[in-house]
Amino acid sequence: MTQIRIGFIGDSITHGTGDETLLGWPMRVGQAEVARGHDVTVYNLGIRADTSALIEPRWEAECRARLKPGYNCATVFAVGINDSAHEKSEAMDGQRVPLDRSLDLIGGMLTQAKEFGPVLSIGPTPVVEAMMPLDRLPGVIYDFRNDDIAAYNAAYADMAAGLGVPYLDVFTPLSADPAWEAALRASDGLHPTAAGYEIMAAHIGNWSDWRGLFDD
Numbered sequence: 632m633t634q635i636r637i638g639f640i641g642d643s644i645t646h647g648t649g650d651e652t653l654l655g656w657p658m659r660v661g662q663a664e665v666a667r668g669h670d671v672t673v674y675n676l677g678i679r680a681d682t683s684a685l686i687e688p689r690w691e692a693e694c695r696a697r698l699k700p701g702y703n704c705a706t707v708f709a710v711g712i713n714d715s716a717h718e719k720s721e722a723m724d725g726q727r728v729p730l731d732r733s734l735d736l737i738g739g740m741l742t743q744a745k746e747f748g749p750v751l752s753i754g755p756t757p758v759v760e761a762m763m764p765l766d767r768l769p770g771v772i773y774d775f776r777n778d779d780i781a782a783y784n785a786a787y788a789d790m791a792a793g794l795g796v797p798y799l800d801v802f803t804p805l806s807a808d809p810a811w812e813a814a815l816r817a818s819d820g821l822h823p824t825a826a827g828y829e830i831m832a833a834h835i836g837n838w839s840d841w842r843g844l845f846d847d
Contacts, residue, residue: 635671635672635704635844637657637844638698639675639677642678642712643679645676646677650828654825655677657707659831660835682728683740684714686740690740707751707752708741708753714730715780716774733786742794754801755780755787760777762819797840801831810826
């Protein structure tokens with residue numbers, strides 16, 4: 632049995648927005664490991680609409696309060712889909728975090744997080760472009776495009792490899808999965824329903840580097 636505390640750092644996809652069960656994928660992967668006999672503490676540190684620029688000032692204090700020295704701990708980052716979004720508001724008209732800046736911010740977080748134990752990084756997810764843009768906030772429109780998400784995803788993968796941080800590309804398999812698209816269409820085109828988070832959890836739970844937190 633492995634005893635481990637894991638901080639999941641990210642945005643609304645990490646938070647589990649759209650999931651009618653309120654579990655999201657972090658709680659699902661944690662439940663699966665408990666069913667295997669492991670002792671897992673899940674800390675979901677996802678905040679809706681957060682970019683890397685919004686996560687960077689908060690993540691360390693949140694992890695330091697939860698991932699204590701002397702315990703077996705890890706961090707899982709799932710950051711970047713909001714960086715790729717085009718924001719149109721009174722304050723700006725462009726991508727929320729340009730790619731170069733996004734790489735700098737996320738790279739710094741991944742590097743620093745190694746002090747808490749193993750670090751994993753999970754890429755952004757595809758959207759249903761026909762259901763974009765989203766305008767839930769007064770005066771703010773977010774437009775997500777798969778070409779932009781794909782470009783950020785590829786750059787994140789290269790950066791993670793250079794840092795020696797395991798990276799899971801979920802964008803590629805989910806883009807070809809009709810069940811994922813159906814889960815998005817049943818929601819808002821960006822956030823899946825519970826069925827979509829189950830698909831994400833399956834990809835992550837079968838990932839060799841995730842399994843390495845428990846099985847090695």
